[in-house]
Amino acid sequence: MISQILGGVMLIYLLAAILFLMAELWSSARLKGAGRVTLWLGLGLHTGALLGRWWESYHLALGHTPAAAWSEKLQLIIIQVPLSNFYESLIFFAWCLPGLGLLAFRRHLQGYLGAVVALLASLLLAYASFGVDSTIKPLMPALKSNWLLIHVVTAFLGYAAFALACGTAILYLFQERRPRASLPPLPQLDSLIYRTTVLGFLLLTLGIATGAVWAETAWGRYWSWDPKETWSLITWFIYAALLHARLLKGWHGRRIAWLAVLGFMAVLFTYFGVSFLLSGLHSYLT
Amino acid sequence: MSATRIHSQPKSWLWGTLTSIRLTVFLLLILAAVAVIGTVVPQNQPQNHYVSRFGEVWGQLLWLGGFTQVYFSPWFLGPISLLAANILACVVHGLPQAINRAGQRLTVETALTLPERGQITWPAGVDPQPLIEATLSRELGHCRQETLPDQKVYLREKGRFRPVGPYLIHIALLMILAGGLIGKLWGVDGQLAIDQGEVAGAFQVGPRVEKPLNFQVRLDKFQVSYYEPGGSPKEFRSDLTFMQDGREVSRATCRVNEPVTFGGLTFYQSSYGSQATGPIRLKVQLGDLSESIEAPLRQPADLPGGRGKIIPMKVDGNFQGYGPAVLLAFSPGSGHPQVFWTLKDRPGLGQQPGPYRFTVESIPFGYYSVFQVKHDPGVAWVYAGFLLFLPGLYLAFFRPAERWALVLAKTSKGKWQGRLLGASPRNREEFAARQERLLMELKRGMPS
Numbered sequence: 159m160i161s162q163i164l165g166g167v168m169l170i171y172l173l174a175a176i177l178f179l180m181a182e183l184w185s186s187a188r189l190k191g192a193g194r195v196t197l198w199l200g201l202g203l204h205t206g207a208l209l210g211r212w213w214e215s216y217h218l219a220l221g222h223t224p225a226a227a228w229s230e231k232l233q234l235i236i237i238q239v240p241l242s243n244f245y246e247s248l249i250f251f252a253w254c255l256p257g258l259g260l261l262a263f264r265r266h267l268q269g270y271l272g273a274v275v276a277l278l279a280s281l282l283l284a285y286a287s288f289g290v291d292s293t294i295k296p297l298m299p300a301l302k303s304n305w306l307l308i309h310v311v312t313a314f315l316g317y318a319a320f321a322l323a324c325g326t327a328i329l330y331l332f333q334e335r336r337p338r339a340s341l342p343p344l345p346q347l348d349s350l351i352y353r354t355t356v357l358g359f360l361l362l363t364l365g366i367a368t369g370a371v372w373a374e375t376a377w378g379r380y381w382s383w384d385p386k387e388t389w390s391l392i393t394w395f396i397y398a399a400l401l402h403a404r405l406l407k408g409w410h411g412r413r414i415a416w417l418a419v420l421g422f423m424a425v426l427f428t429y430f431g432v433s434f435l436l437s438g439l440h441s442y443l444t
Numbered sequence: 445m446s447a448t449r450i451h452s453q454p455k456s457w458l459w460g461t462l463t464s465i466r467l468t469v470f471l472l473l474i475l476a477a478v479a480v481i482g483t484v485v486p487q488n489q490p491q492n493h494y495v496s497r498f499g500e501v502w503g504q505l506l507w508l509g510g511f512t513q514v515y516f517s518p519w520f521l522g523p524i525s526l527l528a529a530n531i532l533a534c535v536v537h538g539l540p541q542a543i544n545r546a547g548q549r550l551t552v553e554t555a556l557t558l559p560e561r562g563q564i565t566w567p568a569g570v571d572p573q574p575l576i577e578a579t580l581s582r583e584l585g586h587c588r589q590e591t592l593p594d595q596k597v598y599l600r601e602k603g604r605f606r607p608v609g610p611y612l613i614h615i616a617l618l619m620i621l622a623g624g625l626i627g628k629l630w631g632v633d634g635q636l637a638i639d640q641g642e643v644a645g646a647f648q649v650g651p652r653v654e655k656p657l658n659f660q661v662r663l664d665k666f667q668v669s670y671y672e673p674g675g676s677p678k679e680f681r682s683d684l685t686f687m688q689d690g691r692e693v694s695r696a697t698c699r700v701n702e703p704v705t706f707g708g709l710t711f712y713q714s715s716y717g718s719q720a721t722g723p724i725r726l727k728v729q730l731g732d733l734s735e736s737i738e739a740p741l742r743q744p745a746d747l748p749g750g751r752g753k754i755i756p757m758k759v760d761g762n763f764q765g766y767g768p769a770v771l772l773a774f775s776p777g778s779g780h781p782q783v784f785w786t787l788k789d790r791p792g793l794g795q796q797p798g799p800y801r802f803t804v805e806s807i808p809f810g811y812y813s814v815f816q817v818k819h820d821p822g823v824a825w826v827y828a829g830f831l832l833f834l835p836g837l838y839l840a841f842f843r844p845a846e847r848w849a850l851v852l853a854k855t856s857k858g859k860w861q862g863r864l865l866g867a868s869p870r871n872r873e874e875f876a877a878r879q880e881r882l883l884m885e886l887k888r889g890m891p892s
Contacts, residue, residue, distance in 0.1 A: 296671040296676060299679055299680055299701070300700050302701055363833060367830040370826070370830070371827065375702075376700060376712070378633075378816040379816075381624070383487065383515050389479075392480065395475065395476050399469055399472055402469070403469075406465050407465065432483070436483055436484075
């Protein structure tokens, strides 16, 4: 049922992307409005599906671990947040893109920028629906922790912010080569890249720190040089370099845009590459 | 690092290099490269692993070059120490100045040097002060007022502490690195394996190196449970009793994510296993022949009928949630031995090679549980660093400095004239928007 809804959300995001593109090509305000409404609709349904899966996951766990007191129930709700395997992480990542995009870009989330975000979210959902096992499995002991929620949420919101920065950076590079009146002007794109990068950096830092605290309670080591940890640190270095280049050396525009793209490559490797190519503490993701 | 070099004061070359952002970027690149190597080359494996995986030459090079424990090799420790020195130098270089700047309130004298953003002259007889006060407090928040002999100045300043933000972040980083070093120097880290029912008075801190505990710990019971037979594990649970001079002091349950602390040491559930405590009794059937035999672990036992030998390889107290099981190796007279699990409580489950049919009569076994045991005085430093990071990031990125002044004076013709001054070097966009709104609001209600 929830998988079907998510399949529908995938199509709605795709429709939003098409509407944004058409609005851009025919410079139609009405289509633009339709695109926004469609994106909001998709996000609403997507949120519902996430909550539904959370509810379902909680009830399955209740079957394994009966909880009577409200504090036990609350504890179970927290640890049963649907963020415990690869499928659920993809669904949440796809949710973060339009969610964070509407928050960070506000009215700029339309046109090509809106189309890029909606299309990316749609692709992630398509991959999750067709390529990944979607069954809800009971939690393994290592994941039974209150830190799961905050660690995964901050990490993926960070990934999504970097995805937005990368999408904006790509538009910047196109806009610089062949300026189009329909795209936001360069300084505005530049400022959006910077803002989303700062947001992502804050969230990635929180994700790493909460992960370290969790690892300390689970294994007695806040840092184990697990490949995912190491790659998140490499990603952090790249964005730290970007921020220093911009704030201290006054880098702007094209060079920052390329760094944002490079940083997102590292994010993608941290997320997918490490899970598929290298084994480690995070390997339950696959 | 947000301190740029001051060229008017010639400093030594070393200091200049240490405080430069170039060194930072260079070190970050090296560290990233070394980290990439660390994720591609498996770490902490025995030497022959590398030779068989990367070939004779490369395997030896990786081993001898320290790349098999790269995070503890000079390749990593060198640049990270330099990075710490770099950050420390930048903090020492720029922090006093940043504190100094943050400590200076916006004064009238400074405010008057801010660039002018607009001028408004109200018609004669109109007192704009109520309008100004309402507008400024709505748009900028509470403003200070200074009255000079011939003019009145409204002052508003935001993000005065922003310059301190980057230094808080870098001090936080230093604290985290210091925490790592403190843990390495003064921390204790080891492993403790206890059999169920056993009492331990020491734990392993290295290969064949034991460290005594100043108390005793007993593993009363170990349990592993599964969500369902054949499913995934649900819980690993060790019930522990801590004792001082043979007297019970406290009891605790240790699970994954629920470590137990006693006597300054923390115990983390790390792994577990089960081992046979005596020979395994098997019922062996071949056609009509049926006989019980006793087979000690890892020793070949002859089978009735003489058509091969059986070796119990290992036991599992709860094999995938199906209960006790034994891994048997059946070795026929000729050919390869065949290995298979046989379950005590579910004799029907699992394939057996034949011609014999084996059922388990008893598996005498006991669990053991393995704990990570540690005391790390550096953790507090690391956590303090994490906490300090947050206000640092907030000040550095979310509190851009913004200064405003509105200078109100009477012209010679008795009209009130206001000059709006202000600057926000790092947040021009929002500043410009606010400036436009302010000027519009202040001109509102004026006959044009």
